[in-house]
Amino acid sequence: MLFGQRYICKNGHVSFNGSTPLENIEANNHQAASILDASTGELVFTVLIKSFEFKQALMQEHFNENYMESDKFPKATFKGKITNLSSFNFTKDGTFNVDATGDLTIHGVTKPITIKGVIVVKNGDVSANSKFIVKPVDYNIQIPKLVEGKIAKEIEVNTDLAYSKM
Amino acid sequence: MNFTMARNLFFVLALFWLNLGLLQGQDLEKLLDEAVDEGTNYTSATFKSTRIVTGHSVERMPKGQLDFRISHRFGLINSGAYNFFGLDQANIHLGLEYGINNWLMVGYGRGTFEKTYDGFLKFSILRQSTGTKTMPISLSYFNSLAINTLRWEIPDTKLNFWNRASFVHQILVARKFNERFSLELNPTYVHRNMVATELDPNDLFALGAGARMKLSRRISINIEYYYVVPPINDYRSEKTYDPLSIGFDIETGGHVFQLFFSNSLAMIEKGFIGETTGNWGNGDIHFGFNISRVFNLSK
Numbered sequence: 001m002l003f004g005q006r007y008i009c010k011n012g013h014v015s016f017n018g019s020t021p022l023e024n025i026e027a028n029n030h031q032a033a034s035i036l037d038a039s040t041g042e043l044v045f046t047v048l049i050k051s052f053e054f055k056q057a058l059m060q061e062h063f064n065e066n067y068m069e070s071d072k073f074p075k076a077t078f079k080g081k082i083t084n085l086s087s088f089n090f091t092k093d094g095t096f097n098v099d100a101t102g103d104l105t106i107h108g109v110t111k112p113i114t115i116k117g118v119i120v121v122k123n124g125d126v127s128a129n130s131k132f133i134v135k136p137v138d139y140n141i142q143i144p145k146l147v148e149g150k151i152a153k154e155i156e157v158n159t160d161l162a163y164s165k166m
Numbered sequence: 167m168n169f170t171m172a173r174n175l176f177f178v179l180a181l182f183w184l185n186l187g188l189l190q191g192q193d194l195e196k197l198l199d200e201a202v203d204e205g206t207n208y209t210s211a212t213f214k215s216t217r218i219v220t221g222h223s224v225e226r227m228p229k230g231q232l233d234f235r236i237s238h239r240f241g242l243i244n245s246g247a248y249n250f251f252g253l254d255q256a257n258i259h260l261g262l263e264y265g266i267n268n269w270l271m272v273g274y275g276r277g278t279f280e281k282t283y284d285g286f287l288k289f290s291i292l293r294q295s296t297g298t299k300t301m302p303i304s305l306s307y308f309n310s311l312a313i314n315t316l317r318w319e320i321p322d323t324k325l326n327f328w329n330r331a332s333f334v335h336q337i338l339v340a341r342k343f344n345e346r347f348s349l350e351l352n353p354t355y356v357h358r359n360m361v362a363t364e365l366d367p368n369d370l371f372a373l374g375a376g377a378r379m380k381l382s383r384r385i386s387i388n389i390e391y392y393y394v395v396p397p398i399n400d401y402r403s404e405k406t407y408d409p410l411s412i413g414f415d416i417e418t419g420g421h422v423f424q425l426f427f428s429n430s431l432a433m434i435e436k437g438f439i440g441e442t443t444g445n446w447g448n449g450d451i452h453f454g455f456n457i458s459r460v461f462n463l464s465k
Contacts, residue, residue, distance in 0.1 A: 006194075010202055033202040035194050044194040050207060056462045057228030057265075065211050066383050066417070071345045074207075079195060144384070147419050166201075 007036045007126050007163035014047050016157045023150040027052040034161050038090040041082035043100055046075050067141050068107055076106045095120050106139040126163040209294040212304055212342040215422045215458050218376035219390040219411035220438055223350060224304045224340040226290050227265035230464025235261040237433045237456040244449035252452060259433040279432040286310035294342060308336040312436045332358040334435040346380040356439050365401040370394060372439050384417045392439055409442045424456040
């Protein structure tokens with residue numbers, strides 16, 4: 001094929017967990033979107049902050065209003081590249097460990113990051129899973145002293161994306 | 167191969183190359199934005215709590231959330247140092263309020279003022295949104311019933327239960343103009359089954375206005391005023407004033423604290439719209455505070 005095959009995912013699942021013994025803080029988002037270019041390894045990923053769903057509606061409101069300021073910064077994005085693209089191909093079924101390096105933008109702050117993930121190719125469809133850590137302090141997300149003990153310093157983020165050909 | 171063919175081939179190749187270049191140069195992020203439907207973005211937190219100061223805001227308790235509200239209103243500030251500027255006397259209103267689903271909340275309360283029991287329903291009818299569905303305002307309907315349970319002190323007369331009842335109907339219309347500023351207008355109708363004298367009106371009409379201005383991420387200043395339409399022939403047994411309240415919302419995790427000054431003593435619509443006897447001009451001001459603690463009852 002002349003142009004690189006691109007894969008798209010519109011309803012990816014992203015969850016995060018910032019729980020502490022004092023408070024259970026978990027949220028799910030089923031509207032993550034991503035495009036992956038199989039020839040260049042380029043990868044973009046966006047998620048609307050307001051689409052994160054919490055069990056507690058009030059926590060969700062605080063997450064948007066006080067921490068993420070989602071009216072000002074509606075999206076989180078990752079723009080990067082799979083660096084070890086040569087070690088596998090998209091035409092054969094299999095499971096591959098991948099490294100993606102790029103820029104992660106959350107709350108208006110952009111930081112370089114390397115994310116380790118797993119890509120599974122099956123019958124031409126591609127799915128990608130990854131797990132990484134985000135520190136709120138790195139992205140200028142202020143946590144007041146009063147609730148400091150309730151929110152984890154390191155938030156574990158899980159992504160689960162099922163791509164189809166574009 | 168003649169010249170024309172060569173030229174055509176050149177153009178085809180040139181177009182092809184151009185096309186390739188364009189496709190490759192296209193920003194994947196833009197492509198993604200185009201491919202993904204934006205959806206409807208509902209405005210959240212037009213007000214921080216279900217009250218602006220004393221009166222209701224368009225906000226509703228979300229499904230499965232229980233709000234325990236403790237509202238205090240102290241005595242008159244101008245009652246002097248002997249009464250510790252009103253803090254010696256406290257009026258209290260306790261309320262339990264719950265979100266049944268994502269458009270209806272119910273509440274039940276008991277207040278010191280006239281030993282009143284009250285219950286209300288609040289329906290969310292429109293929600294401000296942008297995106298696929300666009301709606302410039304949020305609109306709710308509020309309905310309450312209050313029962314005065316002060317002892318009936320006139321001998322040899324009997325009152326039936328509904329004589330002590332009063333009803334409030336309100337349309338709450340609000341818009342969050344930006345992240346910091348929200349405004350609300352509340353056309354209100356109050357009906358009192360029984361009033362003090364024949365000259366007092368049973369029906370009252372009022373227009374409430376409330377605003378919220380965020381000072382920081384967790385603190386906002388709130389103002390609330392109700393214009394009560396005066397009766398045509400005003401021979402009321404007691405002069406009442408329009409309620410005006412100014413205060414701060416302070417938010418900490420699951421709590422919202424509201425600290426404010428108001429000329430009304432009552433903490434429910436029927437009371438502060440119809441029975442506010444304090445006048446700001448005379449310094450008849452009460453200090454008050456509300457504590458709202460939200461519990462999550464849903465799984």
